[in-house]
Amino acid sequence: MSKTIKLKRGLDIRLAGEAEKRIVALPMAESYGISPLDFNGVVPKLLVRPGDAVKAGTPLFFDKYHPEVLFTSPVSGTVDCVSRGDKRKILCVSVTADGKQDSEQFDVKPADKATGAEVKELLLKSGLWPFITQRPYGIVANPADEPKAIFVSGFDSAPLAPDMDFALQGQEENLKAGFEALRKLTAGKVHLGVKAGADGVVSKAANVEKTAFKGPHPAGNVGVQIHHVDPINKGEIVWTVDIQMVAIIGRLFNTGKLDMTKVYALTGSELIEPVYVSAISGAPFVSLLRGNIKRQGRDGKVRIINGNVLSGKKADARMYVAANTNQITVIPEGDKYEFLGWAMPRCDKFSVSRSYFSWLMPKKTYVLDTNLHGGHRPYIVTGLFERYLPMDIYPMYLFKAILAKDIDKMENLGIYEVIEEDVALCEFVDPSKNDIQQTVRDGINLMIKELS
Amino acid sequence: MEKLRNIVDKFKPQFEKGGRFGWLHSTFDGFETFLFVPKTVTTSGAHVRDVNDTKRVMIMVVLALLPALLFGMYNVGLQHFRAIGELAQTESVLGCWWYGFWRVLPLILVSYIVGLGIEFIFAQVRGHEINEGYLVSGMLIPLIMPIDVPLWMVAVAVAFAVIIGKEVFGGTGMNIFNPALLARAFVFFAYTPFISGETVWVRGLGKGGAYVDGFSGATPLTTLSESASSGTLDFGGYSLCDMIVGTIPGSIGETSVIAIALGAVILLWSGVASWRIMLSVVVGGLAMGLLFNAIGGNAYMEMPAYYHLVMGGFAFGAVFMATDPVTASQTNKGKFICGFLIGVIAVLIRVVNPGYPEGMMLSILFMNALAPLVDHYVVAANVKRRNKRMKTVKA
Numbered sequence: 061m062s063k064t065i066k067l068k069r070g071l072d073i074r075l076a077g078e079a080e081k082r083i084v085a086l087p088m089a090e091s092y093g094i095s096p097l098d099f100n101g102v103v104p105k106l107l108v109r110p111g112d113a114v115k116a117g118t119p120l121f122f123d124k125y126h127p128e129v130l131f132t133s134p135v136s137g138t139v140d141c142v143s144r145g146d147k148r149k150i151l152c153v154s155v156t157a158d159g160k161q162d163s164e165q166f167d168v169k170p171a172d173k174a175t176g177a178e179v180k181e182l183l184l185k186s187g188l189w190p191f192i193t194q195r196p197y198g199i200v201a202n203p204a205d206e207p208k209a210i211f212v213s214g215f216d217s218a219p220l221a222p223d224m225d226f227a228l229q230g231q232e233e234n235l236k237a238g239f240e241a242l243r244k245l246t247a248g249k250v251h252l253g254v255k256a257g258a259d260g261v262v263s264k265a266a267n268v269e270k271t272a273f274k275g276p277h278p279a280g281n282v283g284v285q286i287h288h289v290d291p292i293n294k295g296e297i298v299w300t301v302d303i304q305m306v307a308i309i310g311r312l313f314n315t316g317k318l319d320m321t322k323v324y325a326l327t328g329s330e331l332i333e334p335v336y337v338s339a340i341s342g343a344p345f346v347s348l349l350r351g352n353i354k355r356q357g358r359d360g361k362v363r364i365i366n367g368n369v370l371s372g373k374k375a376d377a378r379m380y381v382a383a384n385t386n387q388i389t390v391i392p393e394g395d396k397y398e399f400l401g402w403a404m405p406r407c408d409k410f411s412v413s414r415s416y417f418s419w420l421m422p423k424k425t426y427v428l429d430t431n432l433h434g435g436h437r438p439y440i441v442t443g444l445f446e447r448y449l450p451m452d453i454y455p456m457y458l459f460k461a462i463l464a465k466d467i468d469k470m471e472n473l474g475i476y477e478v479i480e481e482d483v484a485l486c487e488f489v490d491p492s493k494n495d496i497q498q499t500v501r502d503g504i505n506l507m508i509k510e511l512s
Numbered sequence: 513m514e515k516l517r518n519i520v521d522k523f524k525p526q527f528e529k530g531g532r533f534g535w536l537h538s539t540f541d542g543f544e545t546f547l548f549v550p551k552t553v554t555t556s557g558a559h560v561r562d563v564n565d566t567k568r569v570m571i572m573v574v575l576a577l578l579p580a581l582l583f584g585m586y587n588v589g590l591q592h593f594r595a596i597g598e599l600a601q602t603e604s605v606l607g608c609w610w611y612g613f614w615r616v617l618p619l620i621l622v623s624y625i626v627g628l629g630i631e632f633i634f635a636q637v638r639g640h641e642i643n644e645g646y647l648v649s650g651m652l653i654p655l656i657m658p659i660d661v662p663l664w665m666v667a668v669a670v671a672f673a674v675i676i677g678k679e680v681f682g683g684t685g686m687n688i689f690n691p692a693l694l695a696r697a698f699v700f701f702a703y704t705p706f707i708s709g710e711t712v713w714v715r716g717l718g719k720g721g722a723y724v725d726g727f728s729g730a731t732p733l734t735t736l737s738e739s740a741s742s743g744t745l746d747f748g749g750y751s752l753c754d755m756i757v758g759t760i761p762g763s764i765g766e767t768s769v770i771a772i773a774l775g776a777v778i779l780l781w782s783g784v785a786s787w788r789i790m791l792s793v794v795v796g797g798l799a800m801g802l803l804f805n806a807i808g809g810n811a812y813m814e815m816p817a818y819y820h821l822v823m824g825g826f827a828f829g830a831v832f833m834a835t836d837p838v839t840a841s842q843t844n845k846g847k848f849i850c851g852f853l854i855g856v857i858a859v860l861i862r863v864v865n866p867g868y869p870e871g872m873m874l875s876i877l878f879m880n881a882l883a884p885l886v887d888h889y890v891v892a893a894n895v896k897r898r899n900k901r902m903k904t905v906k907a
Contacts, residue, residue, distance in 0.1 A: 073560070293902035369559045391560065394553050399513040401549030402567035413564040415572050415782040430553040434565025435545055435641045438685030441569060442842040443786055452898065456842065457891050472895040480557070487558045491565050492685075497557035 064256050065288050067275030069450040071485055073219045073410060075369065076425045077389075079325040081226055083336045088161070089347035092135045092340065093154035093380030094120060099190050101199030101508070104131070104150045112139045117164035117186055117318035120153045128203055132187025134320040134342040134383070136162040152380065155342075163317040171240035171313040179244040183309065186318050191305040191384055192245075195286060195298050197504050198479035207299040209248035209290055212239075214262035214303050215255040215273075217280030218368035218481075220334075222325030222386050224303050225260025227336060231307040232261055238310030239268050242301060253285035262303060277370075278450065283482040287451045292476050304386055320383060328369075328390040329427040330354050330362045341383035345375055353390055361393040363430050370484035371497065394431025401433070409433075412448075412489050437492035448485035451477060455486055459496060462503030467510055475503055520544055538635040542642030570644040572784045576775035577651050577832065581616075583771040584764040588612030588659050591761055592715040597724035612659075615715050616764055619654035622663050626670045627653075634679045645684030645691075645838075646674065652692035652832060655765025656825065656873075657699070658712040665703055669695040689880045690839045693873055700873070708869075710734065713761035731762045733824040733862070737869035740812035755822045766828040769821075776831040785835035788847040793830035796855020797821055804863055812863050820859050829858070829872035834879070841883040843890040850886055854879045 096104040103124040108114065114137065119130040137158040143151045166186055169178060180203055183189040192201040201207070215224050228235065242250050249269040254262055256274035263270075271289050273279045282300045292298055301309070304322050311319050320341040327334050331352050339348060345364055353362055365372040367385045375381075381388065398404075410418045410426045418424070445455035453474040461469035480497040487496035526532045527540035544550075546567075554561060589608030592615075593601040601607055627650045635642045653670060673695035678687040699707045706712055714729035728735070732747040732755060739746035750760045758768025766772075779785035801817025808814055820826055825833075834840060834854050841850040854875050861871025868874065 075560075291901060293898075363553075363559060365559055371557075372559065374555075374559070389559075395551040397517055397551050398549040399516070400547065401563075402565055403571060406563050409563040411562050411564045413562070413568065413783060415568055415784070416563060428560040430559050431549070431561070432552040432554055433549060433561050433563045434567065435550065435552070437566045437641075437643060438683070440566055440645070440685045440838055441784075442837045442840070443788075443844060443847070446844065452894065454843065454891055454894055472898070473891070474898065484558050488560065489562045489564070491562070491569050493561065493565065495556050 064272040064274055067273060067279045067284070067450040069447050070276035070278055071412060071448055072217070072276045073488070074425045075219045075329065076427050077328040077331055077334045078220055079222065079327050079334045079336050081223070081336070083323060083338050086337050086339045086343070086348065088135070088157055088159055088340065089343040091140055091154050091156045091344065092133070092342035093152045093344070094131055094134065094342050095152040095380065095382065096121065096131070096150055098382040098384060099200050101197070102190070106142060106150065106153070108139045108153070110139050110141050114139060114155055115162045115164050116320070117166065119187065121150070123200070126202060128184050129189050129200065130184060130187050131190055132318060134340050136160055154380070163319070166312065166316050166318070168313050168316040171237040171310065174241065174244060176244040179241045182312065186312055188305070188309055188312060191301060193300045195283065195292055195300055195479070196476035197508060201299050205297050207246050207248065207297045210242050210246050210250045210299045210301065211253070211282050211286050212251065212301050212303055212306055213253045213280055213282040213285055214265070215253070215258065215280045216386065217277035218370055219277070220325070220327035220387070220389060221280070221368055222323065222336065225258060225262050227304065227323035227325070227386065228261045228307055232264070234307040234310035234314060235261065235265050236267070236310065237313045238306035239265060241309055241313055242306065243267065245299070251285070251289055253280070253282065255280070275450070278482060278485060281482055283477065283479055284450055287477055294471060294476060302384060302386070305384070322383070323386070324348065324381065325387045326352065327387060330390040330392055342380050344380050345377045345388065348381060348388060349377065349390065361395070362390050363393050365389040365391070369428070370488060371481035392427065392429040394429030396431070432493055434491065434493050436494065439492055439494065441491055444489055445486040448489055449483065451482070453477065455483065459499055462499050465506060467507065470503055470507065475507055479504070517548065520547065535636065538640060538642055539632050542632065542635070545641070567644050569784055570647045572778065572782045573648045574651055576778035577655065577765070579771035579774040580655060580765040580768065580828065581651070582609070583758055583768045584655060585609050585612035585616050587758055587767055588615050588715055588764060590759060591713070591729070595714045595716070595724060595727050595729065615659055616654060618663055619657060619666055620651070622666050623653045623670050624650040626667045627674050630671060630674045630679070634683065640683070643684040649673070649691045653695045656692060656696045656763045656828065658707055659715045659764055660712045661699065661706050665699055665706060669698045672698045685838055687838060689877055690833055690836050693833055693877055696873055697877060729761050731824065732760055733869045736812065737862070737866065740810060741866065743811050745811050745815055752819070752822065763825060766825045769827045772827045772831050779831065779835065785831070786837070786840070786847050788844060789835045789840055789851040790830055792848045792851030793834050793855040794821060796852035797826060797859050798855070800856040800859035804859070820862065824870045825872040826858060829876055830855070833876050839880040839883065841887050843887050845890045846883065846886045850879045850883050
């Protein structure tokens with residue numbers, strides 16, 4: 061079988077609230093929304109007004125700098141509202157669903173017969189293009205580029221992450237067509253990172269270059285997989301696609317319709333019933349989580365996270381679930397004081413430091429809250445980040461180069477190879493409590509600004 | 513703890529910006545965060561964080577210093593009673609310790625009050641949070657001073673180390689030289705007679721009073737360095753065992769290899785200090801010692817290499833000084849290189865330079881200065897490797 065890459069560095073944080081292996085199909089919600097903020101590097105321009113009738117697959121807005129990149133409605137109905145923030149920045153376009161789920165009919169050829177240009181056109185028209193992400197930078201891919209390869213991670217190693225083999229069961233044909241379509245977009249290979257030892261739907265995918273990965277998180281991060289299979293150098297571009305998105309692309313080619321139904325894992329210690337749900341992407345969080353969040357004492361606050369606890373985004377229950385996430389996590393907020401906490405044994409809390417005791421209990425699962433557990437300090441401890449970033453990169457030197465806004469150094473030290481999620485563990489373990497993911501995003505934005 | 517929290521909350525508004533004591537905001541915050549881990553929640557990035565913070569890291573180091581401190585106190589009393597010939601008193605461990613406790617305490621208090629005072633002022637002026645770094649430096653400084661050093665001298669040295677050594681660079685995390693060693697170097701060069709010679713290492717010696725005839729307060733290193741020129745090895749009458757246990761004159765915390773080893777275990781077990789540095793300092797010292805053995809030449813050079821590890825400040829420096837994460841090398845390879853060189857240079861200074869019986873302090877400070885250069889080359893090698901990868905891809 062394919063070759064196996066063993067990663068030693070990294071960390072699996074065992075949290076309470078793993079989703080039960082059972083898929084609950086949710087009824088349609090009343091309204092659906094799509095937010096340009098879920099896509100890096102996009103400046104939205106509206107194509108619809110409130111009151112317009114739309115079908116699933118009708119464009120709602122496009123990217124100002126790449127007008128061919130369309131963002132389409134996941135459901136049929138009428139455009140409800142366009143919510144805006146400061147300087148009239150578009151935050152979200154919402155559609156009231158009519159429940160009929162009429163879809164635009166796209167002109168499709170079987171994926172294995174279509175040409176690269178045809179695949180590209182279909183993805184752009186259907187609104188699936190924005191789910192192709194470009195590395196470096198982790199931004200929406202530019203349709204004019206030719207990537208040297210396309211990478212798909214077949215598993216997610218983040219805390220409480222969904223089991224993709226389970227979520228994608230029954231999607232074999234769609235996956236096959238999806239990979240077939242992706243193959244047309246690059247002269248290079250389409251790589252699929254699979255979990256070593258797994259034997260599910262994903263591992264059986266054909267027509268792709270498979271590499272097995274073994275080791276703790278972030279082994280499932282596509283950035284880490286790229287680094288070990290075919291690293292990105294200056295001037296090179298690769299594209300990445302989420303594994304569930306590959307199935308949705310395949311579904312489009314197999315049916316000619318845009319069907320954004322996918323499986324989300326509802327996870328986290330504050331859920332009554334952590335479970336997998338199948339829903340159309342863009343549904344509001346409330347519709348997925350209704351009646352499932354534990355009620356605590358009078359000040360029991362919870363945080364809803366669009367994604368996993370390490371790299372997900374903080375969400376509001378009224379917001380809409382993004383299509384480019386596979387997981388929703390609910391954990392307790394931690395806005396409580398802790399008397400002399402830094403001196404306590406803190407047996408119920410997790411730390412990689414052996415000055416605490418979690419190393420004695422490798423099987424224990426933890427209920428972690430959002431407390432920062434300390435104050436912001438300059439970088440003090442050394443040699444720690446390296447242990448949680450399985451790449452040939454000196455993380456602290458990279459972060460310091462970003463803080464110093466030194467473009468040359470950032471380039472040399474590996475800014476092209478990382479995005480936020482890759483350094484999330486560094487941020488987790490940092491005793492100086494620096495916001496490292498934000499630092500990396502600032503660095504990437506600076507690179508885009510300076511080099512364009 | 514609800515009551516205490518209520519009291520803190522009651523006073524808090526007065527210390528906020530615009531409050532009556534707004535100018536003491538950082539100070540209040542320093543005490544508040546000491547008592548209560550703040551309720552700050554994550555706003556960007558990872559939603560959950562490791563409970564480890566810099567307070568915990570620093571407190572582990574202070575904890576690791578305790579064996580050396582407690583033994584140091586005992587040894588101060590022991591040496592004193594030996595010097596005045598009250599051998600009966602030396603029988604009582606607690607008595608010796610109690611005597612030493614009262615002599616060492618003022619040094620610790622001066623170090624903390626002056627050092628933290630300056631830290632608080634700087635944090636206040638800058639509007640920063642108080643940094644815990646000085647909790648460690650403030651404990652290290654008394655431990656590397658001779659017991660008879662005047663308190664005002666400690667105060668001046670601390671002020672120098674904190675202001676010139678740390679704050680001018682931007683505070684903890686930004687400094688180039690180990691602040692504690694800088695304090696010692698300051699006393700060493702500014703007030704040399706108070707930190708070298710034969711009389712400063714034992715409490716009260718050389719200030720008149722009844723002392724046993726022929727009692728020398730010199731450290732084994734000093735007597736060794738003086739005797740080596742005459743071709744013999746004189747450890748001042750102390751055996752290897754004395755030097756390992758630590759019942760010899762010397763700086764307060766540096767004498768007992770056993771107490772320091774206990775500290776090393778705590779530091780390595782908790783992962784606070786780098787085993788790479790500790791190991792390579794020891795290997796470097798041994799290697800240089802063995803090299804001198806091979807060359808021969810004089811009695812000092814022929815002394816068994818392991819003696820270097822147990823004498824003077826070698827062990828203390830290797831465990832507590834060389835491993836300071838801020839001033840040591842920051843790359844894993846650099847840690848091996850710098851650590852090794854610290855060991856080598858320390859032994860080199862001891863054996864070759866007759867002016868300085870002890871070389872550990874200067875060796876560590878020197879490698880503090882060189883560490884960024886070593887790191888630069890380690891990182892440059894990584895960049896080169898990565899760029900080469902690009903060329904092979906294109907070829």
